[in-house]
Amino acid sequence: MDITLNNYLAVAAILFAIGLMGVIMRRNLLIIYMSLEMMLQAANLTFVAFSRFNGHLDGQVFVFFVITVAAAEVSVGLALIVALYRLKRTTQVQDLTTLKF
Amino acid sequence: MNALFFWLFSGGMIVCALAVILNRNAVASALCFTFTIVFMAGLFVMLSAFFLAAVQILVTAGAVMVLFLFIIMLLDLTAMEHMPRQKIWMGCSLLLALGFLLIVAKTLEATPMGSTTISSLSTPGVPMRMTVRPQVLADGRTIETTLTQSQWDRYDDTHRIGRLLFRTNTANGRTSYVAPFEITSLLILVATIGVIVLCKQDERRRPSPREEIIREAPPVEPKEPSLKN
Numbered sequence: 001m002d003i004t005l006n007n008y009l010a011v012a013a014i015l016f017a018i019g020l021m022g023v024i025m026r027r028n029l030l031i032i033y034m035s036l037e038m039m040l041q042a043a044n045l046t047f048v049a050f051s052r053f054n055g056h057l058d059g060q061v062f063v064f065f066v067i068t069v070a071a072a073e074v075s076v077g078l079a080l081i082v083a084l085y086r087l088k089r090t091t092q093v094q095d096l097t098t099l100k101f
Numbered sequence: 102m103n104a105l106f107f108w109l110f111s112g113g114m115i116v117c118a119l120a121v122i123l124n125r126n127a128v129a130s131a132l133c134f135t136f137t138i139v140f141m142a143g144l145f146v147m148l149s150a151f152f153l154a155a156v157q158i159l160v161t162a163g164a165v166m167v168l169f170l171f172i173i174m175l176l177d178l179t180a181m182e183h184m185p186r187q188k189i190w191m192g193c194s195l196l197l198a199l200g201f202l203l204i205v206a207k208t209l210e211a212t213p214m215g216s217t218t219i220s221s222l223s224t225p226g227v228p229m230r231m232t233v234r235p236q237v238l239a240d241g242r243t244i245e246t247t248l249t250q251s252q253w254d255r256y257d258d259t260h261r262i263g264r265l266l267f268r269t270n271t272a273n274g275r276t277s278y279v280a281p282f283e284i285t286s287l288l289i290l291v292a293t294i295g296v297i298v299l300c301k302q303d304e305r306r307r308p309s310p311r312e313e314i315i316r317e318a319p320p321v322e323p324k325e326p327s328l329k330n
Binding site for chain 1: 103104107111114115118119121122127130131134137138141144145147148149150152153156157160161164165168169172173175176178187190191193194195197198199201202205206209212214215216217218219220222258261262265266278281285288289292293295296299300302
């Protein structure tokens, strides 16, 4: 059996769905953050697969930018989590209800 | 052979991703996520994106996951491992994920190029995108030489991405990536400054833990000298 574009796209979709499940299901902020990263990586896989099958390199350039921005985003997000932990002594989302109506 | 490696990498990736969200221990989750990234780098190699595979391992599996592990160990999250799972949220997320996958499956059925096999593609995979190569001579004059397809085919993946990123020739209406590249560097600068500002302890507002202990301790009762007399 040969590998088609649909195989790659399906794997990326499954990875994205797992990340989505993690964001909704977990209550630890750090795990939620990891799941968000996973969704970004699933989008990256889609980009690279389309870039290969379409014969363009522009998709790979986009993935390059996405990886860079994701790294910057992770550093800022983890700094926010550390600041929050200093203030509230917790990283569980159900304890962070200051903005709850 | 190709198919075997595809199933190996994608299967390992999905199993590791499931382990990330199902593990109670945050450190184990982070390690599983690292393996997810490594398997994805393997998939990138199979799609002949060698440069991105290297960047993925260096940046995401190396730098980002070390940062995650460092923060997890710094915050000491072991106390939360024994909380009960929320069944209702697990059900909701599973339902949402299955709905998403259903939509994607319907879309993939209708994708016109979806059944293109990877072995039917030409070996280099990437046609030439830039025909004119500007070249600056020693006396400052710029001449433009034509890049032939055979020259382009000899370039490796990294070389091609570099040429695409930094090319200045946009005569055929295609945009150049120089401006986004520079803006990304600005973004990283902003992120660096932001992290320093966020993590800086405000010494005037937050007392040190030792001061907190001293303040919260009950005042020591002075001994009554009248009892002895």
